[in-house]
Structure formats: structure tokens, C-alpha cells
Amino acid sequence: MNLTLKIWRQKNNTDKGGFKEYKITDISEDMSFLEMLDVLNEQLSTKGEDPVHFDHDCREGICGMCSLYINGNPHGPQQTTTCQLHMRSFKDGDTISIEPWRAKAFPVLKDLVVDRSSFDRIIQAGGYVSVNTGGVPDANEIPIPKSIADLAMDAAQCIGCGACVAACKNASAMLFTSAKISQLALLPQGQVERKIRAENMVAQMDAEGFGACTNTGACEAECPKGISITNIARMNREYFSAVLSSDTV
Amino acid sequence: MILDSKIPEGPLAEKWTNHKFNVKLVNPANKRKYDVIVVGTGLAGASAAASLAELGYNVKAFCFQDSPRRAHSIAAQGGINAAKNYQNDGDSVYRLFYDTIKGGDYRAREGNVYRLAQVSVNIIDQCVAQGVPFAREYGGLLANRSFGGAQVSRTFYAKGQTGQQLLLGAYSALSRQVANGKVKLYPRTEMMDVVMVDGKARGIVTRNLITGAIESHSAHAVLLCTGGYGNVFFLSTNAMGSNVTAAWRAHKKGAYFANPSFTQIHPTCIPVSGDHQSKLTLMSESLRNDGRVWVPATVETAEKLRKGLIKVNDIKEEDRDYYLERKYPSFGNLVPRDVASRNAKYVCDEGRGVNETGEAVFLDFRDAIKRDGEATIKAKYGNLFDMYQQITGDNPYQVPMMIYPAVHYTMGGLWVDYNLMTTIPGLYALGEANFSDHGANRLGASALMQGLADGYFVAPYTIGDYLAQNPNDRISTDHPEFQKAEKEVSDRLQKLLSIKGDKTVDYYHKKLGKIMWDYCGMARTAEGLTKAKAMIKELKKEFWTNVNVLGANEELNQSLEKANRVADFIELGELMVDDALSRNESCGGHFREEYQTPEGEALRDDENFAFVSAWKYLGEGLEEELNKEPLVFENVKLTQRSYK
Ligand SMILES: Cc1cc2nc3c(=O)[nH]c(=O)nc-3n(C[C@H](O)[C@H](O)[C@H](O)COP(=O)(O)OP(=O)(O)OC[C@H]3O[C@@H](n4cnc5c(N)ncnc54)[C@H](O)[C@@H]3O)c2cc1C
Ligand code: FES
Numbered sequence: 001m002n003l004t005l006k007i008w009r010q011k012n013n014t015d016k017g018g019f020k021e022y023k024i025t026d027i028s029e030d031m032s033f034l035e036m037l038d039v040l041n042e043q044l045s046t047k048g049e050d051p052v053h054f055d056h057d058c059r060e061g062i063c064g065m066c067s068l069y070i071n072g073n074p075h076g077p078q079q080t081t082t083c084q085l086h087m088r089s090f091k092d093g094d095t096i097s098i099e100p101w102r103a104k105a106f107p108v109l110k111d112l113v114v115d116r117s118s119f120d121r122i123i124q125a126g127g128y129v130s131v132n133t134g135g136v137p138d139a140n141e142i143p144i145p146k147s148i149a150d151l152a153m154d155a156a157q158c159i160g161c162g163a164c165v166a167a168c169k170n171a172s173a174m175l176f177t178s179a180k181i182s183q184l185a186l187l188p189q190g191q192v193e194r195k196i197r198a199e200n201m202v203a204q205m206d207a208e209g210f211g212a213c214t215n216t217g218a219c220e221a222e223c224p225k226g227i228s229i230t231n232i233a234r235m236n237r238e239y240f241s242a243v244l245s246s247d248t249v
Numbered sequence: 250m251i252l253d254s255k256i257p258e259g260p261l262a263e264k265w266t267n268h269k270f271n272v273k274l275v276n277p278a279n280k281r282k283y284d285v286i287v288v289g290t291g292l293a294g295a296s297a298a299a300s301l302a303e304l305g306y307n308v309k310a311f312c313f314q315d316s317p318r319r320a321h322s323i324a325a326q327g328g329i330n331a332a333k334n335y336q337n338d339g340d341s342v343y344r345l346f347y348d349t350i351k352g353g354d355y356r357a358r359e360g361n362v363y364r365l366a367q368v369s370v371n372i373i374d375q376c377v378a379q380g381v382p383f384a385r386e387y388g389g390l391l392a393n394r395s396f397g398g399a400q401v402s403r404t405f406y407a408k409g410q411t412g413q414q415l416l417l418g419a420y421s422a423l424s425r426q427v428a429n430g431k432v433k434l435y436p437r438t439e440m441m442d443v444v445m446v447d448g449k450a451r452g453i454v455t456r457n458l459i460t461g462a463i464e465s466h467s468a469h470a471v472l473l474c475t476g477g478y479g480n481v482f483f484l485s486t487n488a489m490g491s492n493v494t495a496a497w498r499a500h501k502k503g504a505y506f507a508n509p510s511f512t513q514i515h516p517t518c519i520p521v522s523g524d525h526q527s528k529l530t531l532m533s534e535s536l537r538n539d540g541r542v543w544v545p546a547t548v549e550t551a552e553k554l555r556k557g558l559i560k561v562n563d564i565k566e567e568d569r570d571y572y573l574e575r576k577y578p579s580f581g582n583l584v585p586r587d588v589a590s591r592n593a594k595y596v597c598d599e600g601r602g603v604n605e606t607g608e609a610v611f612l613d614f615r616d617a618i619k620r621d622g623e624a625t626i627k628a629k630y631g632n633l634f635d636m637y638q639q640i641t642g643d644n645p646y647q648v649p650m651m652i653y654p655a656v657h658y659t660m661g662g663l664w665v666d667y668n669l670m671t672t673i674p675g676l677y678a679l680g681e682a683n684f685s686d687h688g689a690n691r692l693g694a695s696a697l698m699q700g701l702a703d704g705y706f707v708a709p710y711t712i713g714d715y716l717a718q719n720p721n722d723r724i725s726t727d728h729p730e731f732q733k734a735e736k737e738v739s740d741r742l743q744k745l746l747s748i749k750g751d752k753t754v755d756y757y758h759k760k761l762g763k764i765m766w767d768y769c770g771m772a773r774t775a776e777g778l779t780k781a782k783a784m785i786k787e788l789k790k791e792f793w794t795n796v797n798v799l800g801a802n803e804e805l806n807q808s809l810e811k812a813n814r815v816a817d818f819i820e821l822g823e824l825m826v827d828d829a830l831s832r833n834e835s836c837g838g839h840f841r842e843e844y845q846t847p848e849g850e851a852l853r854d855d856e857n858f859a860f861v862s863a864w865k866y867l868g869e870g871l872e873e874e875l876n877k878e879p880l881v882f883e884n885v886k887l888t889q890r891s892y893k
Contacts (some may be wrong), residue, residue: 129421132300133705
């Protein structure tokens with residue numbers, strides 16, 4: 001198929017940037033979206049033009065590195081990661097617009113590549129259980145009901161891609177943050193630091209410049225891993241009960 | 250040089266305990282005077298960095314992705330082995346040790362593998378304590394599944410995302426140490442060289458992938474946890490960025506490279522669909538429990554199928570060849586990975602491949618669906634079927650899946666002794682980057698185990714032993730050795746940028762991949778390897794005169810990143826070929842067609858080849874020197890594998 005691509009080009013963090021149009025021909029519908037961009041980049045490189053920069057690594061939908069805003073949706077029209085999107089989701093003659101994630105806390109580095117280290121800092125604020133290596137109890141010492149373990153796993157599946165932020169009008173990171181808080185709040189291992197974790201992670205989220213929740217559920221609708229917004233409700237409960245009985249105020 | 254593996258004395262089961270007692274310790278107050286560099290934040294790197302920081306060392310951790318959480322380990326699906334014997338089915342440390350040695354076709358060290366089996370049990374405890382949500386039974390205890398090459402159920406898993414959950418556990422431990430100020434993170438930073446002072450590893454030179462800045466970092470020890478090099482084949486199941494650069498630069502500085510040609514080719518991957526293909530996707534091995542592997546019985550039928558003249562479901566039973574069931578009646582579709590892969594290649598080479606490219610076989614669930622019902626099959630494999638349909642557009646409930654083998658894992662890597670130290674003092678290699686535990690073939694669910702064993706439980710002890718024997722004086726990065734290394738790195742990058750030829754980096758990477766796949770892949774011959782060597786030499790020359798790398802160093806430049814990695818892959822490719830050519834036997838993933846049993850199975854030569862090949866770099870353009878570390882088996886008896 002033949003396509004018109006409108007791609008955001010931006011030389012670096014300080015450049016203003018803008019859309020550029022490219023025509024691309026002979027795209028097979030078996031290609032993944034990123035392979036289509038590979039073809040474009042081979043063509044640009046051969047002509048001596050700077051290839052379009054985008055983040056990607058596993059191309060299996062699990063590392064969370066790929067992050068394209070396609071035709072107004074994070075990761076495009078399907079509820080998958082960009083790397084799992086295939087060209088059969090498009091038609092011959094389509095025009096496709098491709099932008100980076102847009103959020104104050106995700107500054108653009110070049111073209112479609114953004115800086116998501118704010119997510120790392122939210123985890124550093126408390127997204128862990130404080131145990132050192134060694135000297136821990138036997139793994140089967142604390143039984144965990146299967147239903148609880150499964151719920152924790154559902155939350156833990158977050159790949160940290162940032163589609164939730166990109167989908168949100170307010171660029172809120174509630175879904176991301178709540179997924180980690182929920183996972184650890186559900187498990188017995190996470191109980192000891194439960195309150196302080198919720199307080200610190202939420203504080204870091206605000207400090208990074210992510211916005212407030214819009215309650216529209218756009219994040220859940222776009223999440224490639226189907227992380228549920230019930231996690232946000234759980235986080236809010238965790239947070240408020242922590243603040244009410246806080247030792248740190 | 251005599252390769253000293255430093256395996257401790259004493260009975261197998263007591264070696265590690267004795268060793269831990271005998272190693273020197275750094276006293277707690279002194280630990281903060283030592284700096285350790287950890288390159289890589291996959292399972293091996295993240296677990297090592299976190300554990301060393303907990304002990305009190307100052308750690309700097311590097312990765313090329315934008316976050317440590319995205320290391321390639323994240324993609325592991327199936328699970329992690331541990332000799333917990335929670336199922337009471339006869340598992341033990343000794344059985345895990347034995348299965349791993351045998352699975353590796355007797356080309357790994359007994360001492361290392363036994364230790365791996367011993368610490369495997371601690372790994373599961375550690376991960377659960379971190380909040381890793383492993384699968385559980387209704388009673389609340391941990392669930393297990395079984396995996397290839399074992400008769401017990403010892404694999405722990407978290408849905409089909411075990412690697413993700415284990416990595417996020419290690420990443421959380423790492424993040425905690427970042428918050429504590431004991432680890433400084435350097436994401437989007439690529440290691441370009443090791444720096445040695447007075448014969449010891451004392452730091453690295455890196456490139457900041459956003460600004461292009463070339464920088465030096467000094468330390469008392471350097472750990473390479475940089476993963477495997479399967480991408481030398483261009484197409485593999487590895488992440489796009491996986492590379493050999495860190496290990497290769499260390500190799501050129503004096504670290505021996507062990508068994509480079511030992512590669513694992515996984516039988517069940519989604520086949521290549523065209524020239525545009527950028528990577529291959531693994532379909533879990535578990536599918537072979539219910540799927541039947543077949544191709545048309547004749548070349549004519551296969552041709553008609555390829556041309557679209559007939560449909561697969563119209564092919565009659567008697568025109569199908571269930572070749573694994575026919576050749577291996579007792580194991581059938583469940584023969585080990587290497588045997589399944591090789592046989593798929595044979596039937597496709599005969600012209601019986603089933604897709605447009607002629608390189609695919611069927612994995613058919615028709616009979617399983619008829620027998621068990623679609624609902625049962627869906628419950629077992631639903632997510633895999635969905636993933637397959639997402640990628641190929643075919644519905645595997647209605648037409649058979651197509652699969653073909655793909656490069657998946659590299660058993661070879663930097664040579665390390667029992668302490669995981671390379672032949673360069675102070676330079677360590679952990680995880681897939683080293684060669685240590687899997688011999689000539691790795692069993693499923695054992696790479697995750699090894700990465701975490703190295704990082705959580707082995708390196709923290711053995712590195713202390715080295716540091717305790719070395720002064721804690723710091724070396725400034727103004728030292729001439731750092732300056733020299735920085736200049737070499739800059740010069741090389743400038744050279745790549747200045748060639749301005751007319752072929753892209755991927756053009757050369759694809760060419761290299763094809764040579765490696767054709768001649769150093771599933772089946773190898775002396776003749777083919779000799780030819781490949783000449784072709785790679787030629788390719789290297791052409792690359793350095795005709796590659797086109799766009800842009801400048803001082804910016805985010807993905808073509809420069811790639812060019813730098815592909816240049817190293819080309820050199821590694823040549824060494825892999827040398828290694829495969831020098832090993833005149835077949836073992837595990839290394840199959841030399843000249844050495845096979847009358848039934849076509851791998852024929853080992855224990856008398857002449859029970860050794861580790863450790864290659865020493867001698868200089869640009871020179872042939873590398875082969876060193877042999879003999880493998881001594883005191884506890885297991887070497888036998889020939891048979892699956893008839
Ligand atoms: C699809 C797939 C499924 C798998 N499933 C399983 C399974 O079920 N069970 C199992 O046991 N094994 C499995 N494996 C194998 C296993 O995942 C890997 O062997 C293992 O995760 C490797 O871990 P590692 O820590 O050694 O390296 P990696 O996870 O590869 O990490 C390498 C790290 O090094 C960094 N790095 C590399 N080069 C540089 C450089 N030059 N400069 C700076 N940083 C650098 C990277 O950024 C990264 O952080 C699977 C592999 C694949 C491909
Ligand atoms: S590239 Fe890893 S999720 Fe898309």
C-alpha cells in the first residue's frame with residue numbers, strides 16, 4: 001500500500017520542531033508499524049537525510065520503550081504497543097500523523113524520542129519493598145490467596161510506556177503510579193511500608209509536573225496492558241488513609 | 250597463559266560453602282571507599298548493582314535504554330528454575346545440577362553448575378520478598394510448571410511474563426539504592442571501552458547517547474552484565490539494541506572470549522515474512538505439547554501450497570509428513586530444542602517449506618482441538634494464539650500455525666573463572682555476557698536463574714574478595730590511560746562518520762546475518778565455515794570503506810549507535826566461525842555435519858574436545874589464539890543423548 005506520513009521532526013530539546021510530510025510506497029500489510037518506519041529510514045538514509053528517531057527495543061510489546069502518538073492515539077488505533085501494531089490496521093492511501101508523547105514531564109529529546117526518567121524517579125520514591133539481598137524468609141512461608149496474587153499480577157503488568165500520560169488531557173501519571181502502589185498494597189510483603197510509600201510516590205508524581213486525574217478513563221482505554229482504573233481508586237484510598245494517619249506531617 | 254578456573258577444592262556439595270568462608274572480606278567501614286561500575290541493568294546487572302550498594306559499595310550503573318527497567322531480560326516469558334522441590338516430585342539441588350550439565354551436552358564446569366543449583370532456591374525467596382507476584386495455587390502456595398529437559402516440575406512463573414516480573418523486582422531493589430544515594434544511574438549511556446591501569450580494570454569510557462559526550466568513569470572494579478550477542482545474526486528473538494560491544498571491547502583489551510560459536514536456535518518462532526523483517530518473535534515451547542509439526546510429504550504439494558494453488562486444510566492426511574513423530578517415535582514433537590530446529594531446516598532444505606519464503610513448517614492444533622475442544626486449547630494457549638494472530642493475521646484455531654527456528658540465546662561469552670572474573674583482573678562478567686554455566690546448550694528457564702544467581706548471590710561475595718586485596722586509592726579520569734581510551738573512542742566514531750559511503754548500516758548487518766545464518770547457524774561444515782570466514786573478512790573491508798553513517802557525534806544519532814555495534818558484530822562473526830571450525834565434533838547447539846551418528850544426531854568427541862575454547866585477541870588483522878580449559882567430570886558420567 002501507499003501512504004502519506006506526517007511526522008514530527010525536532011532536532012533536539014531546544015528546537016521548536018514541526019511536522020514534515022513523507023510519501024511511502026509498497027508497504028506490505030504484514031509489516032509492523034515500526035518496520036514501516038524502518039523502510040522509511042532506509043530510504044531517508046540512502047538519500048542522505050537524517051532518519052526519523054524513535055524509541056524501541058524489544059518489539060514484543062513488553063519493554064515499554066516504543067511510544068508513538070499515531071493519528072491522535074497513543075500507540076495508534078489498537079489497544080497494543082506501537083511495536084505490535086501492524087500495517088493491516090491501515091488502508092492504502094491513508095495519511096498517518098505521528099507525534100511524540102506530549103507531556104510537561106516527558107520533554108522531547110529528538111523527533112519522536114522523549115525523556116521518561118520522571119517515571120523512574122516516582123519508583124525511586126517508594127516503589128519497592130525495603131529488603132536487602134539474603135536473609136529473607138522461605139518463599140512459601142507466607143501463603144497468598146490466588147485471587148490476591150492474580151490481582152497484584154494484573155497491576156504489576158504495567159510496562160511503564162507512558163501511554164496513560166499521553167492519553168490524558170492533564171498528562172496525569174495516576175494510572176502508572178497507582179499500578180505499583182496497588183501491587184505492593186495487595187501483597188503481604190508490601191504492608192510494612194504501605195503508608196509512606198503512597199505518600200512519597202504521590203508527592204514525587206506531583207513534583208515531576210504530572211497533572212491531576214480527569215476521571216475520564218482515557219488512560220485505561222489506551223493502556224496496552226489493560227491496567228484498570230480501579231487501581232487509581234485503590235491508590236486514592238491508600239493515599240488518603242496514609243495522609244490522615246501520617247507520621248510525617 | 251594457563252587458564253585457572255579457580256574451582257575450590259573439596260567435594261562438589263561443599264565447594265561454594267568453603268569458598269565463601271575462605272574469601273577475604275572488606276570491613277563494613279571500608280566498603281564506602283570502593284567504587285564499582287556495573288554495565289547493564291538486566292537481571293544480572295540490576296541484581297548485582299543493588300546487592301553491592303546494599304553492602305555499602307558506591308555503584309555506578311549504566312544502560313543504553315532510557316530506563317534500567319527496559320533491559321532485554323524483560324522479554325523472557327516462560328519461567329525460572331529452582332530446586333525448591335515444593336512439588337515433592339523428587340527434585341533436588343543435585344538433580345538440577347545433573348539436568349543442567351547433561352542439557353549442556355557436557356561442556357560446562359561441574360563446580361559452577363552445582364553452585365548455580367544451590368543458590369537457585371535463594372533466588373525465589375528473594376524475589377517473593379520483593380513482591381514479585383509469581384503464580385500461585387488455590388492454597389496460596391507457589392505454583393510450578395515443567396519445562397524441556399527435565400522430568401520434574403521446578404519452573405516458577407508469572408503468567409507469560411516471568412522475565413518482566415523478575416526484572417521489575419531487581420529494578421525496584423536498584424531504585425531503592427538510587428534513592429539511598431548508593432547507586433548513580435546512567436541511562437542512555439553506552440560503554441565504549443574498558444580502561445586498564447597497571448594491568449587491572451579501573452574504569453570505562455562511555456558515550457552519552459543524547460549529547461554524544463565521551464566521558465570517563467573510574468572505579469576499583471568493573472562488571473559487564475551486558476547480555477548476549479544473538480543479534481550478530483541480524484534476525485533473532487533478542488531486543489533490537491542487544492549487542493556485543495561491551496564484551497568485545499573488553500575482549501580486545503585482553504579478556505578471553507569462550508565458546509563464541511555456541512548459539513541456541515529456538516524451534517518455535519514466527520517465520521520471517523519478508524525482507525522488511527526486523528526481529529523474530531518467540532512462540533512458547535509449551536505449544537509443542539499439543540501442536541503437531543508437519544510439512545507436505547512431497548515437494549510438489551509444497552510448491553502448490555506456496556503458490557496458493559491449494560489450501561493447507563485441503564491437504565489429505567496421507568499427504569502430510571509428521572516428520573518428528575516419524576523419526577522420533579518415543580519423544581515425537583517434544584524432542585529437545587536443537588533436534589527440533591535441525592529437522593525443520595532439513596525438510597525446508599528439501600523444498601518442503603510451507604510459506605512464501607519456503608522457510609516454515611506447520612504446528613497444527615487441529616487434532617488437539619478435535620480431541621479436547623476449542624475451549625480447553627484456548628484456556629491453555631489463548632494469549633499465545635492471540636499474539637500469533639496479531640502478528641501474522643492468521644487464526645491458529647482455523648489454520649495451522651507456521652513456525653521456523655530462530656536465534657535465541659548465546660551460551661558463549663566472556664571467559665570467567667569461578668569468581669566470575671575475566672582474564673583481566675578486576676573485570677567481571679555476569680549473566681548471558683559470560684559463558685559459564687550452560688555448556689553447549691541452555692535448558693529453558695535457566696538463563697533467568699543464572700543471571701540472578703550471578704548478581705544477587707555470587708558476585709557480591711567474590712568481588713569483595715578481590716577488593717579486599719586491592720588498595721582503595723582512587724584514580725582520576727585525567728590519568729593518561731583514560732585520556733588515551735577517550736581519544737581512541739572519539740577517533741573511531743569520527744572514522745565511522747567520515748566514511749560517507751553509499752550503503753546503510755543495516756545493509757551490512759543484514760549481509761553479516763545471512764552469512765552467519767547460512768554457514769554458522771543450525772548446521773555447520775568445514776567447507777561452509779571456511780567460505781564464511783573469507784566472506785566476513787571481505788565484508789569488514791567493505792564496511793569500513795563504504796558504510797554511510799549520517800549526522801554528527803554531538804547529537805542523538807541512532808545510525809552512529811548502530812554502526813558502532815555492527816562494526817563489532819562483524820569482528821565477532823569471524824571469531825565465531827573460527828571457533829566452530831576448530832571444534833571438530835558436534836555438541837548441543839553446535840552441529841557439525843561431518844560429526845553425526847548414523848541416525849543424524851550430534852556426535853560428541855569427549856576424548857578430544859571436552860574443553861572450553863577460550864580465545865585471546867592478539868591484534869588487528871591477526872588470527873586469535875585458542876586456549877583450552879580442560880573440563881573435568883568427577884561426578885557425572887558422560888553419555889550420548891538419544892530421543893528415538
Ligand atoms: C524472547 C525471549 C524469551 C526468553 N525466555 C526465557 C525464559 O523463559 N527463561 C529463561 O531463563 N530465559 C529466557 N530467555 C533468556 C533470558 O531472557 C536472557 O538470557 C537474560 O534475560 C539475559 O539477562 P542479562 O542480565 O544477562 O542481560 P540483558 O537483560 O540482556 O541486559 C543487558 C543490559 O546491558 C546493557 N548494555 C548492553 N550493552 C551495553 C553497552 N555497551 N553499554 C551500556 N549498557 C549496555 C543493556 O542496556 C541492558 O541493561 C529468553 C530470551 C528471549 C530473547
Ligand atoms: S519496543 Fe518494547 S514494547 Fe514496543
